[in-house]
Amino acid sequence: MSANWEIVIGLETHVQLSTDSKIFSGSSTAFGAAPNTQASAVDIALPGVLPVANRGAVERAIRFGLGVNGGLADNINRRSEFARKNYFYPDLPKGYQISQLDLPIVNGGEIAIVSPTRGEIKVRLTRAHLEEDAGKSLHEDFHGMSGIDLNRAGTPLLEIVSEPDMRSAEEAVAYARALHAMVRWIGICDGNMQEGSFRCDANVSVRRPGEALGTRREVKNLNSFRFLQQAIEYEARWQIETLEDGGRIQQATVLFDPDSGKTRVMRSKEDAHDYRYFPDPDLLPLVVDEAWLDRVRGELPELPQQKRDRYVSAYALSSADAVALTQSRETAEYFEDMVDVLGDDAAKTVANWMMGELAAALNRDNLDIPRSPVTSRQLAGLLRRIRDNTVSGKLAKDVFDAMWQGDARGEDAADLIIEKRGLKQISDVGAIETIVDQVLAANSKSVEEFRAGKDKAFNALVGQVMKASKGKANPAQVNEILRRKLS
Amino acid sequence: MSLSIEEVHRIALLARIEVSDAEALAAQRQLNEIFSLIGEMQAVDTEGIQPMAHAQSALLRLRDDVVTEVDQHALFQSIAPQVEGGLYLVPKVIE
Secondary structure, three states: OOOOOEEEEEEEEEEEOOOOEOOOOOOEOOOOOOOOOOOOOOOOOOOOOOOOEEHHHHHHHHHHHHHOOOOOOOOEOOEEOOEEEEOOOOOOOOOEEEEOOOOOOEEOOEEEEEEOOOEEEEEEEEEEEEEEOOOEEEEEEEOOEEEEEOOOOOOEEEEEEEOOOEOOHHHHHHHHHHHHHHHHHOOOOOOOOOOOOEEEEEEEEEEOOOOOOOOOEEEEEEOOHHHHHHHHHHHHHHHHHHHHOOOOOOOEEEEEEOOOOEEEEEEEOOOOOOOOOEEOOOOOOEEOOHHHHHHHHHHOOOOHHHHHHHHHHHHOOOHHHHHHHOOOHHHHHHHHHHHHHHOHHHHHHHHHHHHHHHHHHHHHOOOOHHHOOOOHHHHHHHHHHHHOOOOOHHHHHHHHHHHHOOOOOOOOHHHHHHHHHOOOOEOOHHHHHHHHHHHHHHOHHHHHHHHOOOHHHHHHHHHHHHHHOOOOEOHHHHHHHHHHHHO | OOOOHHHHHHHHHHOOOOOOHHHHHHHHHHHHHHHHHHHHHOOOOOOOOOOOOOOOOOOOOEEOOOOOOOOOHHHHHOOOOOEEOOEEEEEOOOO
């Protein structure tokens, strides 16, 4: 495979909205109920029923529109329409899905991401529209038949379509993660990918830089960030190899098989669905007025971008720090809680610990921040002891590990561990002098070398003192006392 | 505008309606008459007029997000041809 190909990716993401009831009926949307116990006459499409739209679903779409547009409402259509998307499948009992086509509720917006190669970029959103989910087909063997569970039929979805602004699988994953964080941040989706609350389709094409867009293939139903990455990498490589071998790319819908790591064609353009959309005569135009928009805007939390700007200006953090600290609302809350306790000047230290020790431990144990064994108050308690020189920065890491293992509980866990393990820093001048004297006596060679002008020898002596004190001597004092004694 | 007989068969397939060749010819004639009527209507100048989404000029009514339905699957499934473990059984379709 030669270099000099550009991969172009756009994502369509189905986000399940966190309403209690369905988008057009009063059935529960709770996950995991016994089959068909949450499927009403509307959901199973008995004759004569009519859909009645759920205000909560519409409101979540509005929150999204505001959230991806810096709180402005110029991307929200004051009047939108529902349409019927017609196709036949057993888990779609009406024979059509109610969706939006010509006038979706949201047009435009953007998601900021950090690209590994291009730095901070904005991925533009084309649109976001409301629609209902279909039921579930179970193809295990029921005497050669398929089983249909319509509990999911009518669950509200927001389909979010991005522009083809991504240029690598890493950027696509960064976008999907940022979008996932956003929908959870503004409280419109639980983000549970195992339960299908957040699923991506990736439109992938390749071209020579500067040329027109290549023919795209759509990889359907990617329900983890890892599969998204693998599927795009495989698909792009396959397209490049096909073109380099003199082949042509045919527009198609493909499925990713996680077991083989490959994509395979589900349907080609010739037998693509012809959905014959038309405005749904059962539903009138959806109108959103200014009062409603104002109320929803007033209820929005501070958005990730707003927080980032504030962290940079108020705490003098770098842009990269600010992005890392706003990966999720819980991460930002953890950070802000610690800064509340320790004061604004501690912000940089807090950020370093969160992105260093804490992130590494979370990563190692495959946990997210809400499930961190070390709470923000416990970590703040530890940083306070570093600041007042009770414990050295080095031994603080041991204290952190002990807190992580649950050696002590409560907000004063750090103090308890420092006490119990005798990790308290030695800042008593007399005590340090005693150790220094012993070290100097035992290391006359280093002392001679230092006096002969070898600076390295000094560091060796510091090391010996620290070792003799089991890491507990205050390093600044050790330096000072050594210099004094050697001069 | 007029429809070819192939297009009539394609539309019938999309709508899952089985049509014989004679029925397709009849449908083609009728559909083309409808198209000629639409052709007449298209002579009207609609420049600058917002397309109508609904015949009524009312707006969508919204309901509060509250669960109001109860489980009635036993009743609904009493008319289903085949049921097992709460699932509706249908001929196997795999895409």
